[in-house]
Amino acid sequence: MEFGGAIREAKKGTAELVVLAFLEDEPRHGYELTQLIEARSGGALTFNFASLYATLYKLEERKWIQGRWVEKPGQRRRRYYKITAEGRSVLAAQRKEWGQFFELIRDLAGVEHA
Amino acid sequence: MRDRDLREWRTLIRERADREWRELSNDVVDELACHLAEVHAADVTGGASEADARARAFAVLNAASFLEVSKRPRARNMPTGYGHDLRFAIRQLRASPLVSAVAILSLALGIGANTAIFSLVNSLLLRPLPVEQPQQLVTLTNGSWTNPIWEQIRDRRELFDSAFAWSGTRFNLASGGEAEFVDGIWASGRLFETLGVHAILGRTFTTDDDRRGGGPDGPVAVISYDFWQRRFGGAADVLGRTLNIERSPFTVIGVTPPGFFGPEVGRTFDIAIPLGTEPILRGRGSWLDERSSWWLSIMARLRPDQSLDAANAALRAAQPSIRDTTAPGWNNYIPEPFTLASAATGESQLRRRYERPLIVVLTIVALVLVIACANIANLLLARTTARHHEFSVRRALGASRWRLARQLVAESAVLSTAGAVAGVVVARWGSQFLVQQISTRTDRVFLDLSLDARVLAFTIGVTIATTLLFGVVPALRVAASEPMDAIKEHGRSLAARRGGLSGSLVVAQVALSLVLVVAAMLFVRTFTSLANLDLGFNRDGVLVVKVNAERTERPPSAAVSTGIERVDQRPVFGRVLERVRMLPGVVEAGLSTITPVSGQGWNTFVDVSNTPRLDGRQALTFRNAITPRWFAALGMHLVAGRTFTDADRKGAPLVVIVNQAFVRRFLNGQDPIGHTVQRRVIFNRNRPDAPLPAPRDIVGVMADAVYSNVREPIPPTMFEPLAQREESLGAEMALIIRTAGPPMTDVRSIASAIRDVDADLAITFRPLADYVNASVARERIVAMLAGFFGGLALLLASLGLFGLTSYTVERRRAEIGIRMALGAAPRGVVGLVLSGIVTLVAIGVIVGASLSLWASRFVGALLYQVEARDPVTLITAAATLTAIAAIAAAVPAYHASRIDPATVLRESQA
Secondary structure, three states, X not given: OXXXXXXXXXXXXXXXXXXXXXXXXXXXXXXXXXXXXXXXXXXXXXXXXXHHHHHHHHHHHOOOEEEEXXXXXXXXXXXXXXXXXXXXXXXXXXXXXHHHHHHHHHHHHOXXXX | OHHHHHHHHHHHHXXXXXXXXXXXXXXXXXXXXXXXXXXXXXXXXXXXXXXXXHHHHHHHHHHOOOOOHHHOOOHHHOOOOXXXXXXXXXXXXXXXXXXXXXXXXXXXXXXXXXXXXXXXXXXXXXXXXXXXXXXXXXXXXOOOEOHHHHHHHHHOOOOOOEEEEEEEEEEEOOOOEEOOEEEEEEEOOOHHHHHOOOOOEEOOOOOOOOOOOOEXXXXXXXXXXXXXXXXXXXXXXXXXXXXXXXXXXXXXEEEOOOOOOOOEOEOOOOEEEEHHHHHXXXXXXXXXXXXXXXXXXXXXXXXXXXXXXXXXXXXXXHHHHHHHHHOOOOOOOOOOOOXXXXXXXXEXXXXXXXXXXXXXXXXXXXXXXXXXXXXXXXXXXXXXXHOHHHHHHHHHOOOOHHHHHHXXXXXXXXXHHHHHHHHHHHHHHHHHHHHHHHOXXXXXXXXXXXXXXXXXXXXXXXXXXXXXXXXXXXXXXXHOOOHHHHOOOOOHHHHHHHHHHHHHHHHHHHHHHHHHHHHHHHHHHHHHHHHOOOOOOOOOOEEEEEEEOOOOOOOOOOOOOOOOOOOOOHXXXXXXXXXXXXXXXXXXXXXXXXXXXXXXXXXXXXXXXOOOOOOHHHHEEEEEEEOOOHHHHHOOOEEEEXXXXXXXOOOOOOEEEEXXXXXXXXXOOOOOOOOEEEEOOOOOOOOOOOOOOOOEEEEEEEOOOOOOOOOOOOOOEEEEEHHHOOOOXXXXXXXXXXXXXXXXXXXXXXXHHHHHHOOOOEEEEEEHHHHHHHHOHHHHHHHHHHHHHHHHHHHHHHHHHHHHHHHHHHHOHHHHHHHHHOOOOHXXXXXXXXXXXXXXXXXXXXXXXXXXXXXXXXXHHHOOOOOOOOHHHHHHHHHHHHHHHHHHHHHHHHHHHOOOHHHXXXXXHO
């Protein structure tokens, strides 16, 4: 499934929201995030891996998430990202904002929420 | 396996990031590499083939842009910086191999030449003697001293902590036939003690060994480490072995440490023997009691609390009593006050001869390096201009000015470091080559050229200086590039700025090149005037055979004691001469006590009958004792009177032949034939009542001929028949042979003829031309270096001009095309291109000429028969430079006139 131009633009702004959302329940590493996003969106949403990390670093810089190298026995060394308290409140606020935005779009353009 | 994969991914990520001008921190690279490894591993686990899995991971990598990842201004994302700069710089330099090769090559030559000359300066002028506390050492200046004077100083123990005297010489180790010379020194007993040098094997000699005729252990010798290795293969049982020095047995008692070359810089020694054993070798001809044999150097160690001034004062206070004891009643003996000077860097005759030339040459090579740097700066500037777009893009992407400048400096640093590494190789080879050039067959020059901290610091300093010289200008230019330039067409603003800067570089190059070309011409003219000087004899086709009869007619194993009576050697020499004359390849042959142009000298004070008595050194004439055909063998010309014949023998009327200089000095130009020459007698303690020598009739006048040194004015000289010589004859004579063919061809037959006469004669062969060449070695080497580097400077300057002109043409291509389309003639185009260049060259020549005139004061002393401000040289140099500049600029200018207007116009429309 291909998105049109409007959606592609919107996607950029949603990347941060999506990453924060996927980190809400448990810490995850970058590869795991790409896999999850791809699987949950049925392949519709994919991240260029460098952009994913760029987003992660940006979030980390804002102190919304925190990264940490973890080495488990029998596993490759990985960097796990955990959402911070600040990150959670930002996520909540963004969810609300996006929700209101979709409401508005639905009312104005007659677009049905999936 | 996993680790290796990770490493590979890391490399690939870095590579990609480099290509995008991004810097990634190690942490980020690690994380991205882990990600790719996960992608790869997951595919393999999912059943994909290894190749497919890799391909997919590659695809992930290739789809990525690192722009965002690397922009994080976070601590863990600090630019990895210098390592990256270097890698990138190396890649950039490899991208334009020709430019890089030219730059590295010119730097290798420049830095190499500077390092080579500096390492000579270092070992000759700067490096302290490798002995204990060298700063406490002092030397008695103003030449050599006699042994009686030395003994007086030695016996005044209160003057210094300790002192010693020595004289460098060569010892013949061959038992007969062709001599086998090694470098030797005679030294008084406290040489090693004073210098604080201890034997690494056995012992050094002491005052006990330094008694006349030898100490309790008999005649002993201390050998150098090198000689020990060379001759004895470093054998441990070398102690106690016998060395036959001039066929007298000496016992080896010790080996000095490696690196110790004796008290004189520029020479080394193989064997050192005590001064007291000198009579064993010289017999009755010993110089130990000679008041007019000046052959010793004197060095002392100050007491720890003693200043140089105090030591000088003490020595001068002792001078009158030293004078009275050594030459009583003679007022004019050692008139100059004794003067001590620091000998921390050793004593050196070589230093006196080469100090100034070395500094001049060091300046020359430094200037060449500056010119080379200007060229490289220009090359880099051109390349920077070409890369301007790239730099603007990087600025637009957020790279700071400092970041880009640093990148360019890194490129310059890589260039100069590569140049320096190659330069050190060039320097090793070059300095050794130069030492070989100043060495002669009989006078081996030894300099410790090992790389020490000072040379290393110098090379590193030069490398940094060159980096700054040619790296900073392009870096500043780049720092000035604006991000918006990338969007504009081709960044013309930067290109336009480049012109003025290159212009100044070219002016500097032309000016410095002119200075070097002038210097080169002056030194080459000096050398050619010396080399083509009318010597007064014909140097070609003459062989000089040094015949040493020290060992003849004396049993080698005789119990040696002082005061051995030397047998008069003349009959042996006479027989040698007769025998050699009969050889087919020999045209003429004669014997003399002094070899011309060998640096030897023998002089005396004389009075000429019926002429005013001359004072002081005015009355000094050089002399030589010769056999009748000697003049003919050398090809010297008789001006008046007659030459010697066999009739001028002992018992016949005493005669003498003088040269024209003698006539000018003593006879004021009047006809000398019929006048007599009377030798003055110097007081001799051994023979206080020696009779006045008989006067000699002047029977002939020879044309002036060089006596001991080509550079010196020809001194008044008088020749006496060898058969009528009054004083005892030295053990060594020069056999001058004019040969039918090249001088060295008949060496074997001559050697066997001489051995037939007496197998104990020691002989050495050398063409006369060699002596002449050795006498102008300094001028030759300076001319050679100045000529080479002057030429190099000229080449570099013309390359610089060529580059600048080509660049100007390229930049103004469109303009030239339009002008031609509008009807400009090719001649006008050439003029247009050249006008700017001509101005630059003219400014350069004017600046260079003024610089040359200013610098002339430093080289005057090194020149011969040419003025330092010689206008002809200056004008010729300026004309040569201008001509070469014209050619260098004309080629691109001509190309400009061949530009096809139609093509250019099409290009500019496109």
